[in-house]
Amino acid sequence: MSLLDVRDLHVRLGARPVLRGISLNVDAGEFVGLIGPNGAGKTTLMRATLGLVPSRGIVALAGNTGLSARERAKVVAYVPQAREVNWPLTVERVVSLGRMPHLPAFSSPGAQDRDAVARAMRRMGVAAFAGRAVTELSGGEQARVLIARALAQDAPLLLADEPTAGLDPEHQITLMRTFAGIAREGGSVVACLHDLGLAASWCTRLVLMEAGAVVADGPPRDVLTLDRLRSVYHVEAYVREHDHGLVVQPLDLIAPRQ
Structure with missing residues (x-):
């Protein structure tokens, strides 16, 4: 496909x-x-x-053209080149933003969403930082958090x-292993x-x-x-x-x- x-x-x-x-x-x-x-x-x-x-x-x-932004976000996740984070959100909250395309408006994440977030944090080795503010992390750690956010999207x-x-x-x-695993x-x-x-x-x-x-x-x-x-x-x-x-x-x- x-x-x-x-x-x-x-x-x-x-x-x-x-x-x-x-x-x-x-x-x-x-x-x-x-x-x-x-x-x-x-x-x-x-x-x-x-x-x-x-x-x-x-x-x-x-196979689809003309998708809306929400529909597109269910098909493709994107990790941009610029990855500096300026918002004092927790790591878990930032990664959970990857679930937004799957949630109805004003709804809270469910068990499936929480599982996807936890899995993405484990894959990128940032689960230990879940409760810390992203702004307290190093540049490389912030990059891994944002990659985890894209993985949580499950596109x-x-x-x-x-x-x-x-x-x-x-x-x-670790990242290349993860990407190869996604392909497999x-x-x-x-x-x-x-x-x-x-x-x-x-x-x-x-x-x-x-x-x-x-x-x-x-x-x-x-x-x-x-x-x-x-x-x-x-x-x-x-x-x-x-x-x-x-x-x-x-x-x-x-x-x-x-």
Whole structure:
């Protein structure tokens, strides 16, 4: 089943074209890494998919177009790039906001909602902070709380923009394990990632963007070739197969031509 179907998507910001006819299909069970250099259009693609920026083209979520905001929130959860929290709410209260699309107006969370919140906090390792104000936590802890809020939404599709930013290696791997688990359970995750090592090791598929277009789409070993790393990222890299999957480590800038 297709959870995200984007066809011929164009976005302009002012006079500048940012997305140039993007087409992308994401099925249930996929963990897709959206990769590419700064300015490639990755964040704009996510925002256009959610209707947050004007666009031209077709975007279908679980086979539907023209969804209301509430209907869309039942299909797709979003972790934005900016994750600073300024509200003195408890961790549990912030995570419970992810249940809003499922609650009738003016109703209180029920047992199913409380279970979803508790499960999301456990997955992101923030259950011990449940009663603390989010503003008392570190930046990385706040990031994990907001990811937990998206997980509590229980949407079949999760879009996450640079979700590993600010996380230490333990929690980066925990997060990637969680995303991989969502895909195995039949959901789908599309994550914008700059860490090519994590993308190569954990994603089932990579979509490489450059200058507002998709230049490669497929399994990590087919996308992250030495030639593409040189031409798109302008780096020399170590690329090897390992027991845990593909290992990719950028080493240096490519030598300038004389």
